[in-house]
Amino acid sequence: MSMTNRPARSRTLFAIGYLLLTFCAGLLLVYRVDHGRGTDAEPARFPEPARPEIVEPMAKVTVPPAAASRKDGGSVASDPFGEMQRRLQRLEDEMASLRRQQTASFEREHALILEELTSIAKAHQDRLNRARALLRETKDNQARLDADLAFLQARYTEEGLRVSVSEAELEAGPAGGVSERIARLADVLAHNPRLRLSLRGRVDGAGSASGDPVALEAAARGLRDRLVAQGGEADRIELETLGEGRPNAGDSVSEGRARGVSVDVYFISP
Amino acid sequence: MTAQIASRSRLEHFPIAFFAMVMGLTGLTIGWEKAQVILGLEWPLADGLLVFAATVFVLLATLYLGKLLLRRAAVLQELRHPIKLNFFPTISIGLLLLAAAFLDRQPSVSFALWGAGASLHLALTLYIMNVWIHREHFQVHHMNPAWFIPVVGNALVPIAGVGLGFVEVSWFFFSIGMLFWIVLLSIIFNRVLFHHPIEERLMPTLFILIAPPSVGFVAYMQLVEGLDSFARVLYFSALFLTLLLFTQAPRFLRLSFSLTWWAYSFPLAAFSIASLVMFERTGVDFYRYLGVGMLTLLSGIVLWLLAATGVAVLKGRVCLPDQ
Numbered sequence: 001m002s003m004t005n006r007p008a009r010s011r012t013l014f015a016i017g018y019l020l021l022t023f024c025a026g027l028l029l030v031y032r033v034d035h036g037r038g039t040d041a042e043p044a045r046f047p048e049p050a051r052p053e054i055v056e057p058m059a060k061v062t063v064p065p066a067a068a069s070r071k072d073g074g075s076v077a078s079d080p081f082g083e084m085q086r087r088l089q090r091l092e093d094e095m096a097s098l099r100r101q102q103t104a105s106f107e108r109e110h111a112l113i114l115e116e117l118t119s120i121a122k123a124h125q126d127r128l129n130r131a132r133a134l135l136r137e138t139k140d141n142q143a144r145l146d147a148d149l150a151f152l153q154a155r156y157t158e159e160g161l162r163v164s165v166s167e168a169e170l171e172a173g174p175a176g177g178v179s180e181r182i183a184r185l186a187d188v189l190a191h192n193p194r195l196r197l198s199l200r201g202r203v204d205g206a207g208s209a210s211g212d213p214v215a216l217e218a219a220a221r222g223l224r225d226r227l228v229a230q231g232g233e234a235d236r237i238e239l240e241t242l243g244e245g246r247p248n249a250g251d252s253v254s255e256g257r258a259r260g261v262s263v264d265v266y267f268i269s270p
Numbered sequence: 271m272t273a274q275i276a277s278r279s280r281l282e283h284f285p286i287a288f289f290a291m292v293m294g295l296t297g298l299t300i301g302w303e304k305a306q307v308i309l310g311l312e313w314p315l316a317d318g319l320l321v322f323a324a325t326v327f328v329l330l331a332t333l334y335l336g337k338l339l340l341r342r343a344a345v346l347q348e349l350r351h352p353i354k355l356n357f358f359p360t361i362s363i364g365l366l367l368l369a370a371a372f373l374d375r376q377p378s379v380s381f382a383l384w385g386a387g388a389s390l391h392l393a394l395t396l397y398i399m400n401v402w403i404h405r406e407h408f409q410v411h412h413m414n415p416a417w418f419i420p421v422v423g424n425a426l427v428p429i430a431g432v433g434l435g436f437v438e439v440s441w442f443f444f445s446i447g448m449l450f451w452i453v454l455l456s457i458i459f460n461r462v463l464f465h466h467p468i469e470e471r472l473m474p475t476l477f478i479l480i481a482p483p484s485v486g487f488v489a490y491m492q493l494v495e496g497l498d499s500f501a502r503v504l505y506f507s508a509l510f511l512t513l514l515l516f517t518q519a520p521r522f523l524r525l526s527f528s529l530t531w532w533a534y535s536f537p538l539a540a541f542s543i544a545s546l547v548m549f550e551r552t553g554v555d556f557y558r559y560l561g562v563g564m565l566t567l568l569s570g571i572v573l574w575l576l577a578a579t580g581v582a583v584l585k586g587r588v589c590l591p592d593q
Contacts, residue, residue: 008524015523022570026563033309 141191148188152181154267161267167204167260170222178226185265186230189237196268197232199223200240204260215261223263238268281333282341285588286348287529288330289360291579294535295323296367298572301542301565303371308546308558320371327364334361352405352412353472355398356419362391363423369430377434384430388443391423395446413461414468415475416533421450422481428489437493444489451482473525474533477515483508484540488547497551505548512541512564527578529588535575538568 152163169179178186189195201216217239224237303316338345348354365387372380398420402408425447428440458479462468468476487504494501515522522534545561548554582588 012520012523016519018570018574019519019567023563023567025570026566027559029566030309030559030562033311 144191145188148184148191151184152188159266163265163267164202165223165263165265167219167262170219170226170261170263178230182223182226183230186227186232189227189232194270196236196238196270197227198238198240198266198268200264200266202262202264204262219261220263223265280586281337282344284333284337285529286334286354286357286360287532288334289327289357289364290529290532290536291575292323292327292330292364293360293367294532294539294568294572294575295319295326296364296371297536297539297543298565298568299323299371300367301539301546301561301568304543304546305562305565308549309562320368320375323371324368327368331361352408353414353416355401356416359391359394359398359420359423362387362394363419363426366391366423366426366430369434370426373430373433380430381434384427384434384436388427388431388439391420391427392443395420395424410461410465411469413457414472415458415478416472417454417458418451418478418482421447421454422478422485423447425451425482425485425489428492429485432492440489440493444486444493447482447489448486451486455479455482470525471528471530473522474528474530476518477534477537480508480511480515480537481540483511484537484544487544488540491547491551497548501551505544508541508544512538527582529579529582531575531578535568535572538564538571542568 149161149163154161154163156162163181163185165179165182165185169181185197189197199220201213201218201220203216220239224232224234224239227237228234299316299319302319305311306313306316334345349358365383369380369384369387372383424443427443427447431437431440431443483504487501487508490501490504491497525531542561542564545557545564549557549561579588
């Protein structure tokens, strides 16, 4: 080793020593920080990895909790435990506030849902009551119709339900009014708005003077007039003339001859 | 009159490489800021360093602007120089690093610095790559680690860019940085292994090899949520390159001081910050000790560099024609 290399070598050794010293100063700094704090140091040392940014948008560059508290003016180094407790208290307050807000929101939602459900149930109950009333009315109507048909001695024939009104009933009723059967027939017509009637004059026996079609039609028209006078609607009552010689399906010929002209009333359902 | 002429002459030779000082000083600022947060220290060190780095940047920018106005030809000559050309992005990198340092203090200032830095850096990267592609007189010995400077700057953009909300732009720059890091790394090893040794005064620039993976790691941690395999590859590449270059320490220490020594500073700052980020992500104490140790080592180096630069300035050893 020459004398000229000695200063250069010394300088290199000095530089290496200087660099080692500065590096070790860093290690010592970390060691002192850790052990100077005692047990309180641990939470501040390791900021949680990949912590979501909750402080502010600009804190996207990872700023650990210690930095955030530093911005608030706190003193992490001097009282890290106290700072952590304050932060914990703030978080608990925020959570309690959130819970209160959630409860209030839930109660509001619950009241709204309850109100809506009550409204729906009430609507259903109304519809059910209406249906029940309708059913009851239909049953009542049916019972009344059955009673009326029994009273009118209605008969089922190939041409439909038929009620026969005799000449005597056509001519007069009690106290100069219409007979009770014609009044009942008008009543059936009134209680069943969709029902139509077809009136057909008929000769009870052969050789009768009333075999004239004009007379038969007059008898049917006479019945219609009586029904209209009792409140029946004229356009729901049709007139039909069959002519003479057609026997009454339900009566014997002798009875028909004895009774003369009668009118058959056919019920026409819609 | 003679002094005025001498002053103008020194301004003419005011080197663009001076801006590497800003890189080192701002890197040191960011490193200490992170270390203080991790250690829970309330020192005014980072704030003081930031003021100092910003002042140095303003001073250097003023001087170089003066050079641009008074000695335009000299600036153009540097722009055409195959090696000095690569130091121009140190200006934009300085802006980007200052933006990162200001991010939590003054977001609006940070945004302005970041916008200016990213735009300027993109323009310089495009210009330099055009020169690389179309210049005919490049030779292998022109290749040196300073070529990494434009590349490193791209990887720096996400550090403040993500915090400012420019995620896609950050990915764009990060991708450029990572792509050309691999390309240049292959070329530099080819040049180091098979051709003439790197010129002595450029030897410190070998430390720039540490910067791309270190900066890339820090930037990548801004861009993604977790510590994945790619992040680990970046960090451990940086760790290996740091170890490799520290084994060469005696060679570096024998060199005479020049402005290129500032090339030691920023890569070490980047590796120190990367280690502290690694600690944040893993909780492994080794990285905290390593990061803070590297930071104090860097602080010692920066003090040394400041003293040496001051002495060189006072003795008139900088701003000379051959630098």
